[in-house]
Structures are given as C-alpha cells and as structure tokens.
Amino acid sequence: MTESNFKLSTLPYKRITIESFEKEGKEILKEFKEAKSGEQQFLAHKKYYELTKKMATAMILAQLRYDGDVTDKFYEEEQNYYDEISPKITAFENEYKKALFNTNFKGYLEDKIGKIAFKDIEFDLKSFDKSIISLKQEENKLISEYSKLLAEVSIDFEGEKLNLSLLEKYLTSKDRNVRIKATKARSMALEKIKDNLDDIYDKMVKNRTEQAKKLGYKSYVELAYYSLRRTTYGIEDVRKFREEVKRYLVPFASKLHDERRKRLSLGKLDSVDEGVYYLEGNPAPIGTADDIFKAGKKMYSELSPETKEFFDFMLDHELFDVLGRANKAGGGYMDMLYTYKAPIIFANFNGTSGDVDVITHECGHAFQGFITRNDEIMEHNDIKMETAETHSMSMEFFTEKWMDLFFGDRADDYRKMHLEYAIAFIPYGCMVDEFQEIIYSKPELTKEERRQVWQNLESQYKPHLKYENDDFLGEGRRWQLQRHIYMSPFYYIDYCIAQTCALQFKIKMNENYYDAWNKYLAFSMESAKDTFQNMLHNVGLDSPFDSGYMENLISKLDK
Structure with a gap:
C-alpha cells in the first residue's frame, strides 16, 4: 500500500x-x-x-x-x-x-x-x-481502565441509550428543564461508578508518587515537569502565571459570566447553565456531518494554499474518525501515523458546536503536523504541549471568518460564545493544574479531602458557580470527568498558556489578518527548533512568563 x-x-x-x-x-x-x-x-x-x-x-x-x-x-x-x-x-x-x-x-x-x-x-x-x-x-x-470505565457509561434518556459524549447536546439544551433532567440522568449513571473513579485515582497517585521516590524526587510534581520536558520554565513560573490569572483574569471572566447570566434571564448561574450562552440555545452546526466536512473543505481552500493542500489530503485519505457512537472512547485528539506521514483525528460528533471545534482545533494540530511532516529531523517535530496547543487554539480564531458556513445566521453568536469560552476556560484550566500540584504534593490526602481541595479551588477560580441540580459534580467531583487529570497529569496548564497566546493572535488578526496568519504560519513551521519563548518573540508575541503579561492582555481584551 x-x-x-x-x-x-x-x-x-x-x-x-x-x-x-x-x-x-x-x-x-x-x-x-x-x-x-x-x-x-x-x-x-x-x-x-x-x-x-x-x-x-x-x-x-x-x-x-x-x-x-x-x-x-x-x-x-x-x-x-x-x-x-x-x-x-x-x-x-x-x-x-x-x-x-x-x-x-x-x-x-x-x-x-x-x-x-x-x-x-x-x-x-x-x-x-x-x-x-x-x-x-x-x-x-x-489509564486504560479509567478510559474504558467512562466509555462504557450508558445513560437512558428520552428513549435513547447514550454515552457521555452523546448526552452533551441535552446538557446544553436551550430548555433548562431538559438540561436539569439530563444532568440528573448523568449523575445517576455516574453514581454507579464514582467509587471506581475514586479508587483508580487513588492508585494512580500512589503509583506516580512511588515513581518519583524511586527516581530520587521529593514528589511527583518534580518528576512530571521533567517528563513534560519543561526545559525553559518551571513550577515557580507556572505558580506566578496562575496567581496573575486569579488577580486579573478571574474578575474579567466573572464579568463575562454575569453578562451571560443576564442574557439567560437567570438570577444566578447553576452548573446546569455552565455550557449555555443564549436564551434561544447555543448555535449548533447546520446540516449533517457531511455538510460540516464540505464547509471545512471550502474554508480551508480559501484560507491559504497550505491549508487547502492539508484538508484535501485529510479527506482523500479519510483520516477522520469523528462520528459519535456507543462504546467509543470519549474525548478527541490528533496523532501522526509516521510511516504514512499522515495526521489522524479522533473525536465524537454530537450535534453541538463542539463538532465544528474538531474541524478547527484538532485540525490546527493536524495542519502543523502536515506542513512539517517531510522534515527528516524527528526532533524538530518533538513539540512540547504548550506549543502544540498554541497551534490548535489559534487555528480556532483564524477560521472564525468562515463560521457562516457552519452556523448560518448565528455565526456571530458562535464567535461571541467562542471568545467568551476561551477567556473563561483559562481559570478552569489553572484550577485543574493547581489541584494536581496540591494532590501530588500531599499524596496522603484521603479521597474525601481531595474533593474538598477541588471545592476550595472552585471558590477561588469560579466564584460565580453554584451546584443545585447536580449531585455528582456538587460533591466536588467535576475533576473526575477531566480525562487529562487521570491520563496526562500536569498537561492541562499547557492549554491555559496556549490560550493566552491564541488570544494574542486574535488581537493581531483583528489589526491585520494576513500579517497575523503569516506570523502563525512561521510559528508553526518553527515546530520545536527553538524555545517556546523565543518562537513567540520571533513572531512578535509576548511570552506568558513576561513581566506584566496578564494585565496587558486583559486590558487589550477589555477594549
């Protein structure tokens, strides 16, 4: 072949x-x-x-x-x-x-x-x-036990048997009663496995802590930073980043949450409202999965010659496995079949705007892999996670010009929702990271104490949020559905770092779209040939670890 x-x-x-x-x-x-x-x-x-x-x-x-x-x-x-x-x-x-x-x-x-x-x-x-x-x-x-456990969750709802991914469209329904009903159905299903989720994570913490001790480290936190090859920044840099998020970004995100609360005509935001942005419901892609791919083909053919070649290659070789179905693992990812120089994309379409995010976010990863696939030096493509996520999250913004193809007359609603989500995500991601630092610094914590740690962090990073209709999440268990915590420890802060870089590209593309695109292309071609900070500076972006970074970013976004 x-x-x-x-x-x-x-x-x-x-x-x-x-x-x-x-x-x-x-x-x-x-x-x-x-x-x-x-x-x-x-x-x-x-x-x-x-x-x-x-x-x-x-x-x-x-x-x-x-x-x-x-x-x-x-x-x-x-x-x-x-x-x-x-x-x-x-x-x-x-x-x-x-x-x-x-x-x-x-x-x-x-x-x-x-x-x-x-x-x-x-x-x-x-x-x-x-x-x-x-x-x-x-x-x-x-890790495999955890993935299988979540993949096999079956939820009876509205006459359907759904997995966690396929339930999502009901969890973000415009009808609040449907959202509440779907949330309660999910809680009932997760109630059956919550002890398993506790036990698996307890074993993981003990296991990873023992790995660190055997290698001579004080805790798994230190080992994780070596494993993730954080060669140009360390735990102190990340702590400072998180503190700046608390100081500057959380108040800004809270303001956006309050605006959304008013749009939804609610007295307060409950967890069942967390994923909903408009009273008439979130914008959803028009048409079928095939229509999404046709729109994607048009979008990437118009964006640049490089993206046209990339997306045509993906379609010609059928490199997507994205249709949701029973017994399919949750989440989504991109990887490379190196023998074929081919990116592959795995995801779970479920009828929400997340289906379009696959065509933008995961394709951001895949595009970068595609345009550098012929470099014979494999180390040049040995990308660290914050760099990889900058590729994908920035592509989400570069493709916004074509959202009319996916959402019709609700394209502007999607763009607003996407920006609000991007900003609000950063506190959540930092919370995930701080949670892990606490847990692995104190591996002796009980299962109950870990959940208390999560609840305490939620009060700092997401002070707007209430839990009145979700027994499972209300117990401080939201983190147990965050696959990265179990499967890729300490990865999640890379999303936060990258999101702030993607927002910089967003600001630049509003000033001069094609100049910003050329900078993005140059950044993507650099791959892993230089430090993350240097690659950002080389294309005119600030590093998230620069002095005054967060305050400056928020001031620009606020305008």
Whole structure:
C-alpha cells in the first residue's frame, strides 16, 4: 500500500513485538557506538528514526481502533500489550539517548538535530529509569481502565441509550428543564461508578508518587515537569502565571459570566447553565456531518494554499474518525501515523458546536503536523504541549471568518460564545493544574479531602458557580470527568498558556489578518527548533512568563 492511495479504515495492522523492536534497536545502538565520525553516527540515528516511527505507527493505529470500540476484543488485547511493553520501549530509548547525549561528536549532532533536542534528552534521562518499568506498566493499565470505565457509561434518556459524549447536546439544551433532567440522568449513571473513579485515582497517585521516590524526587510534581520536558520554565513560573490569572483574569471572566447570566434571564448561574450562552440555545452546526466536512473543505481552500493542500489530503485519505457512537472512547485528539506521514483525528460528533471545534482545533494540530511532516529531523517535530496547543487554539480564531458556513445566521453568536469560552476556560484550566500540584504534593490526602481541595479551588477560580441540580459534580467531583487529570497529569496548564497566546493572535488578526496568519504560519513551521519563548518573540508575541503579561492582555481584551 503506497503513501498515495491508502485509506485510514483499510490500513493493515500488525503487532510489532518488543522482541523484534529490541533486537533491531540493539543493532542500531551498536552501530551508533562503533561509528568513527559524527556523519556515521547520524546515519545510524536515521535508522533509529525509522524504528521508532514503525513502532509508533503500530501503537497509534491500535489505540485508534480500540478507542473506536472499547468492546473490540482484538484491539483491546493489542492495547493491553502496548500498555505492557511501552515502558520497555522507553527503557531502550533512554539507553539509546544516553549514548547520543554522551557522544564524542556532540558538536556535529547538535548542528544536525539542534541544541534544544539535547536539552530534551537531558530531561528524558531524568524522568525515567528501568527501576520504574513495573510502575509504568501498572500506570498504563490504570489509564486504560479509567478510559474504558467512562466509555462504557450508558445513560437512558428520552428513549435513547447514550454515552457521555452523546448526552452533551441535552446538557446544553436551550430548555433548562431538559438540561436539569439530563444532568440528573448523568449523575445517576455516574453514581454507579464514582467509587471506581475514586479508587483508580487513588492508585494512580500512589503509583506516580512511588515513581518519583524511586527516581530520587521529593514528589511527583518534580518528576512530571521533567517528563513534560519543561526545559525553559518551571513550577515557580507556572505558580506566578496562575496567581496573575486569579488577580486579573478571574474578575474579567466573572464579568463575562454575569453578562451571560443576564442574557439567560437567570438570577444566578447553576452548573446546569455552565455550557449555555443564549436564551434561544447555543448555535449548533447546520446540516449533517457531511455538510460540516464540505464547509471545512471550502474554508480551508480559501484560507491559504497550505491549508487547502492539508484538508484535501485529510479527506482523500479519510483520516477522520469523528462520528459519535456507543462504546467509543470519549474525548478527541490528533496523532501522526509516521510511516504514512499522515495526521489522524479522533473525536465524537454530537450535534453541538463542539463538532465544528474538531474541524478547527484538532485540525490546527493536524495542519502543523502536515506542513512539517517531510522534515527528516524527528526532533524538530518533538513539540512540547504548550506549543502544540498554541497551534490548535489559534487555528480556532483564524477560521472564525468562515463560521457562516457552519452556523448560518448565528455565526456571530458562535464567535461571541467562542471568545467568551476561551477567556473563561483559562481559570478552569489553572484550577485543574493547581489541584494536581496540591494532590501530588500531599499524596496522603484521603479521597474525601481531595474533593474538598477541588471545592476550595472552585471558590477561588469560579466564584460565580453554584451546584443545585447536580449531585455528582456538587460533591466536588467535576475533576473526575477531566480525562487529562487521570491520563496526562500536569498537561492541562499547557492549554491555559496556549490560550493566552491564541488570544494574542486574535488581537493581531483583528489589526491585520494576513500579517497575523503569516506570523502563525512561521510559528508553526518553527515546530520545536527553538524555545517556546523565543518562537513567540520571533513572531512578535509576548511570552506568558513576561513581566506584566496578564494585565496587558486583559486590558487589550477589555477594549
């Protein structure tokens, strides 16, 4: 099957065993160590690229098909297999990276793959050791257990059997009584698994804390920052960012929430009103899923030559798995099938504006992967999360010009809703991050105490919010539906950092759209070749860690 004629649904899958991976890997490592020059080592390094691409492609394809149906026994076994061997893959990769980091030809290889890559390798070596392989295996199993638990939640509502994703359209209904009824139905379903959710997270906290102790760290917080390769900012920078959000952004967001409360003719905002922006209901995409893709094709063909080529490629190879269905894992993501140089997008369409967000947000990730896919230096595309999320969240704003195609005469309503949501999201995301810092700094907290921590943080970051119709969330359990907390610890602050950068692009595109687009394109092409802060400064944006950043941003948004 050639690169030019494949379709995602018919791609062949074959398990790559840890034995074959290690055998080939050891041969490459031997060749690397015995090389007599930087040129010879780089030739061996390119073979390492091919090996890791082959393994990653198999793992991603297996996960995609398992996520598509968590009751598929074949792909469940494949997912379990990769959960088991992925720490062993990491162990070999670290062995290889040690040789690369300590090479006698470092100057030559730094010129080839970049100094940033060597700093990332330093953090990789600090975040993993063979001593934690069994703990990583257990962690992977817990992540899969959590994902499966939520995917299999079945809710009887209005004569339908719905999963959590498909219930969303009722949770954001314009009819408040429907929202309340849907919320109560969700609470009843989650009531059955809430002890499981507590138990899984309790095991995760203990597991990750033990990983940190084995590697010599005070807590998992320190280990997480190494694991996420935060080479140019640390916990103190993030704490300062969160405090500035509390000081400047929370009051601004509260003002927007109050305006929304008035639009909805409510005395106060309850949790059942959290996702609703207009009395007549949120704008929803017009037409079918096919209509959304047709609109997306027109939008990206008009935005730029690069986006046209990208979206045509995605459609030609059917690289979307986005239709909601029973037993499909929740959430959405983009990943790369490296062997085919192809981005893939997984999501759950449910008839809400979130369907359009898939075509903008996830396509922001995929577009960046597509335009840099031919770079032979894999390290150049080893993007950190705050950079990746800046790509996706900024694309949401760049595509707003075409929202008439998706929402008709309610396009302006969508644009207003999108901006308000983008601003209001940042306090929530910071709350998620501070929650995790507290939990992993005090792993001895009980399950009940963790929920109290969440409730206390909500009073600081979301003081407008009440819980009168949601027994589950009202117990301080909102975080248990936030998959990142279980599956990707400490990732969530990257969304907040990136959202503020996307808002900078929004401000610039209001001044000069095509100049802003060219800056975005340049930022995307940089990929991971420089530090996050430098890449922002290079295109005329401020860094979220610059002095006075948040106050300046809010003053511009307020205008």
